[in-house]
Amino acid sequence: MSTPIYDFSDAVVLVTGAGRGIGFAIARDFARLGATVYVNDIVSERASRAAAELLKQGYDAFAAPGDVADPEQVDWIFRHIDEHHGRIDVLVNNAGVEPVSSIFEHSLEDWQRTLDANLTGAFLCTQKAALRMRELGKGAIINIASIAGKSQPLYLRSAYAASKAGLVGFTKEAAREFAPYGIRVNAIAPGVIVTPMTEHLRNNPEQMARWRAEIPLGRLGQPEEVAALCLWLASDAASYVTGVAWHVDGGKNMA
Numbered sequence: 001m002s003t004p005i006y007d008f009s010d011a012v013v014l015v016t017g018a019g020r021g022i023g024f025a026i027a028r029d030f031a032r033l034g035a036t037v038y039v040n041d042i043v044s045e046r047a048s049r050a051a052a053e054l055l056k057q058g059y060d061a062f063a064a065p066g067d068v069a070d071p072e073q074v075d076w077i078f079r080h081i082d083e084h085h086g087r088i089d090v091l092v093n094n095a096g097v098e099p100v101s102s103i104f105e106h107s108l109e110d111w112q113r114t115l116d117a118n119l120t121g122a123f124l125c126t127q128k129a130a131l132r133m134r135e136l137g138k139g140a141i142i143n144i145a146s147i148a149g150k151s152q153p154l155y156l157r158s159a160y161a162a163s164k165a166g167l168v169g170f171t172k173e174a175a176r177e178f179a180p181y182g183i184r185v186n187a188i189a190p191g192v193i194v195t196p197m198t199e200h201l202r203n204n205p206e207q208m209a210r211w212r213a214e215i216p217l218g219r220l221g222q223p224e225e226v227a228a229l230c231l232w233l234a235s236d237a238a239s240y241v242t243g244v245a246w247h248v249d250g251g252k253n254m255a
């Protein structure tokens, strides 16, 4: 798949949860277009491996291990960015978890863990990034939500859906508040994308057949197809676009 040509050669980009899956595709595509990319992941070996892979391909990348829901660890990441670059141009809040449980049996611990990773983490990183972007007078923040939080209940994913709906609301509030500083904030609501997170679904032929039948384009999405929108939203080509949650779901939700 070809990548649209934007120039991010002066940009410093932080992608959370980028050790694999959608986050890694986003980090790699920003790096390909010249950005210095900070690769965050709560699993530090994943962050290191992903950053090493980008460096091996000749791109500029740093591993930024840490839990985005832990204020001290987020602080550490931004101190590192300050010391080495003194700026941040793009933040992609991508880190997320998706526990599967009936509401009847949902543990409070899993509920809290999901809200922490998917929503509080985005808040903490956004707060730090926007303070720095305000100094620059520009910046782009992209929140990876889900169709589950915008238009499509998935089933047995109440904490996930609540966290992603929260992220869509947070996106609009942040877009409204940060607009005077030249900071644009958008969300992406992917459908089912081929990553480790959806392996259990892809291993279930019955569920897969049901999903495929409901997707007008007739297939699941690839991480690069989410990354492509992310690049556009971060670029000057989207300079008049803020506060919107965009579906990337093969036409499943057309509203």
Ligand SMILES: NC(=O)c1ccc[n+]([C@@H]2O[C@H](COP(=O)([O-])OP(=O)(O)OC[C@H]3O[C@@H](n4cnc5c(N)ncnc54)[C@H](O)[C@@H]3O)[C@@H](O)[C@H]2O)c1
Pocket (backbone or CB within 6 Å): 016, 017, 018, 019, 020, 021, 022, 023, 040, 041, 042, 043, 046, 066, 067, 068, 069, 094, 095, 096, 097, 098, 116, 117, 121, 144, 145, 146, 147, 189, 190, 191, 192, 193, 194, 195, 196, 197, 198
């Ligand atoms: N795959 C899909 O079909 C799909 C659909 C809609 C939305 N999404 C969203 O896209 C994002 C990426 O999903 P994916 O499919 O690539 O998942 P994935 O599980 O392959 O990757 C997510 C990464 O986030 C990391 N992570 C989790 N909690 C973290 C935390 N607290 N701090 C830092 N890193 C953390 C994980 O270690 C993992 O490497 C998630 O927010 C997910 O909810 C995915």
